[in-house]
Amino acid sequence: MAESNTVRDDKAAASSLSGRGVDFLLNRHRFKPAEALPWILAIAVYFFLPDRLTFGSQVLIMVLFALSLDLILGYAGIVTLGHAAFFGLGAYTVGLLVIRAGWNEPISSLFAAAAVAALAGFVSGWVLLRYRGFTLLMLTLATAVLLMELGNLRSDITGGYDGLPGMVIAPLFGVFEYDLYGKTNYLYTLAVLFVVFMIVRRIVYSPFGEALTGIRENVRRMHAIGAPVHRHLVVAYTIAAAIAGVAGALNAQTNAYVTLGVFEFERSAAVMVILILGGTGRLYGAFVGAVIYMVLEDDLAKWSPEFWQFGVGLLLVVTVLFARRGLLGLFEDIGRYISKKRAS
Amino acid sequence: MAHVLEIRDLNKNFGAIQVSRNINLTLEKGARHALIGPNGAGKTTLVNLITGALTGTSGQILLNGEDVTKLPQAARTRRGMARTFQINQLFRGLTVIENVYLAIAERTGASNRLWRAAGAERAVIAEALQHLDSLGLGEDAGKSVNELPYGRQRLIEIAIALAQRPRLLLLDEPAAGVPSSESHLILDVIGRLDPDIAVLIIEHDMDVVFRFAKEITVLVAGAILTKGTPQQIAKDEQVRAVYLGQDHHEVAP
Numbered sequence: 001m002a003e004s005n006t007v008r009d010d011k012a013a014a015s016s017l018s019g020r021g022v023d024f025l026l027n028r029h030r031f032k033p034a035e036a037l038p039w040i041l042a043i044a045v046y047f048f049l050p051d052r053l054t055f056g057s058q059v060l061i062m063v064l065f066a067l068s069l070d071l072i073l074g075y076a077g078i079v080t081l082g083h084a085a086f087f088g089l090g091a092y093t094v095g096l097l098v099i100r101a102g103w104n105e106p107i108s109s110l111f112a113a114a115a116v117a118a119l120a121g122f123v124s125g126w127v128l129l130r131y132r133g134f135t136l137l138m139l140t141l142a143t144a145v146l147l148m149e150l151g152n153l154r155s156d157i158t159g160g161y162d163g164l165p166g167m168v169i170a171p172l173f174g175v176f177e178y179d180l181y182g183k184t185n186y187l188y189t190l191a192v193l194f195v196v197f198m199i200v201r202r203i204v205y206s207p208f209g210e211a212l213t214g215i216r217e218n219v220r221r222m223h224a225i226g227a228p229v230h231r232h233l234v235v236a237y238t239i240a241a242a243i244a245g246v247a248g249a250l251n252a253q254t255n256a257y258v259t260l261g262v263f264e265f266e267r268s269a270a271v272m273v274i275l276i277l278g279g280t281g282r283l284y285g286a287f288v289g290a291v292i293y294m295v296l297e298d299d300l301a302k303w304s305p306e307f308w309q310f311g312v313g314l315l316l317v318v319t320v321l322f323a324r325r326g327l328l329g330l331f332e333d334i335g336r337y338i339s340k341k342r343a344s
Numbered sequence: 345m346a347h348v349l350e351i352r353d354l355n356k357n358f359g360a361i362q363v364s365r366n367i368n369l370t371l372e373k374g375a376r377h378a379l380i381g382p383n384g385a386g387k388t389t390l391v392n393l394i395t396g397a398l399t400g401t402s403g404q405i406l407l408n409g410e411d412v413t414k415l416p417q418a419a420r421t422r423r424g425m426a427r428t429f430q431i432n433q434l435f436r437g438l439t440v441i442e443n444v445y446l447a448i449a450e451r452t453g454a455s456n457r458l459w460r461a462a463g464a465e466r467a468v469i470a471e472a473l474q475h476l477d478s479l480g481l482g483e484d485a486g487k488s489v490n491e492l493p494y495g496r497q498r499l500i501e502i503a504i505a506l507a508q509r510p511r512l513l514l515l516d517e518p519a520a521g522v523p524s525s526e527s528h529l530i531l532d533v534i535g536r537l538d539p540d541i542a543v544l545i546i547e548h549d550m551d552v553v554f555r556f557a558k559e560i561t562v563l564v565a566g567a568i569l570t571k572g573t574p575q576q577i578a579k580d581e582q583v584r585a586v587y588l589g590q591d592h593h594e595v596a597p
């Protein structure tokens with residue numbers, strides 16, 4: 001009885017709230033048909049480009065990594081240049097579990113990587129997120145460099161820049177072997193990305209996600225309305241770190257190889273470039289940015305191994321100058337322009 | 345009964361510069377207290393000290409009898425204090441309803457929920473609409489803050505503070521920058537504020553001050569020059585000399 005009353009109350013409240021110009025807020029979390037598109041494309045790649053699946057897995061991993069950055073950069077407005085620290089910790093968690101502990105079951109390794117990265121995110125976030133802007137930029141950068149140097153110092157454990165070779169990952173669910181063409185791995189990576197994406201999507205459309213955008217839009221006002229700004233940021237940073245850790249773990253499993261390169265500054269910078277290209281604070285920007293960046297990198301590097309970065313740099317400059325909200329923002333603007341033209 | 349706000353011997357120094365000197369001030373429930381003074385007198389600094397955005401060098405601040413001198417801003421806010429800003433501090437990229445939603449979600453603790461849709465918090469949305477309706481902003485709920493004229497943006501500034509359901513409300517020049525054609529909107533809202541809320545208002549416009557305030561404190565060079573009813577202040581020769589005699593309608597930085 002009580003339950004049906006609640007449902008009726010909710011419905012009554014819903015009907016009184018509709019038509020007040022706030023439907024966008026009431027319905028924001030509902031799935032739109034267009035949201036199926038990236039997943040359909042990803043499955044299409046599996047069937048139509050079977051010889052590019054290893055590369056495809058790399059792209060999906062970058063999408064996941066960029067998605068984790070979007071949660072903190074795009075939604076909460078935290079600028080970091082050390083996000084590779086968590087990617088690297090995830091990768092090394094998997095690598096060390098296999099090589100030093102003989103633990104090679106893939107899915108439990110993912111959880112272990114997420115836990116290690118989350119712990120590091122929580123501790124470093126607790127300390128660093130009292131700062132903002134340029135100071136935070138330098139401190140996050142330094143954290144990643146310190147981790148890399150720590151790994152270098154104990155290269156007896158980490159394998160240093162030569163890396164941890166000879167990782168053998170156990171079959172998925174004990175059944176599906178990792179094949180030469182990366183078919184299993186592609187589907188596995190896509191499945192992990194899908195699950196994590198659903199979690200991130202849920203978080204950004206929650207009241208907590210709304211509070212993160214409040215921090216991005218005006219941190220001073222957030223303090224004034226009594227928001228626990230630091231706590232909100234640490235929670236977001238910890239979640240983002242865990243996801244970056246999962247991305248790093250997938251990377252280690254895909255390559256069956258980990259080196260200290262996972263911590264490199266270039267990776268932190270690349271993921272930020274990806275997000276800016278695709279569009280920050282809009283979930284799917286990570287998909288657009290990662291695909292464009294990775295394909296460009298791949299093609300331009302084949303065409304000109306020395307100067308490929310020039311092409312990426314040029315695209316970034318053009319994006320920042322003419323499409324400040326990223327390519328996805330640009331598509332939205334064009335779509336709105338066309339529908340307006342049609343209406344008039 | 346305890347005072348809603350009590351300030352005891354409050355001092356604030358920035359290095360060798362004393363920006364607040366021996367401030368003593370009390371506000372009772374339902375107070376309508378204006379804080380006036382020339383530019384650079386330390387009015388906004390005092391508001392920042394009360395909210396906890398700044399920490400005093402010495403002295404005490406009590407809210408409802410509780411010493412909050414060492415508490416951070418969020419903790420003071422939870423004890424029933426809200427403020428508005430002289431220069432708009434809005435969530436500019438968001439819609440009007442979201443601006444108010446955020447304040448309610450932080451007050452009720454809804455903002456700690458990660459696993460529920462923001463749109464499913466019907467009670468928060470309904471309350472946000474109520475606040476907007478009462479300020480005549482109901483029609484603008486779905487609009488982006490950026491799209492609204494400045495006068496209406498000033499009302500959102502107040503709407504956010506009221507959504508915090510304060511017992512103490514600090515208004516820092518609520519009509520600043522609003523063209524005179526729209527300023528009646530702000531004055532109406534201030535005139536209709538819940539009589540139980542204690543209000544401290546900083547204002548340069550003497551018409552507003554004399555219409556609204558029951559008590560006035562005059563701040564000069566960081567110290568309280570005098571206090572009194574509007575009639576007493578209007579007659580005070582000292583106040584005339586330092587303040588009323590001059591034209592002070594420019595906006596402080």
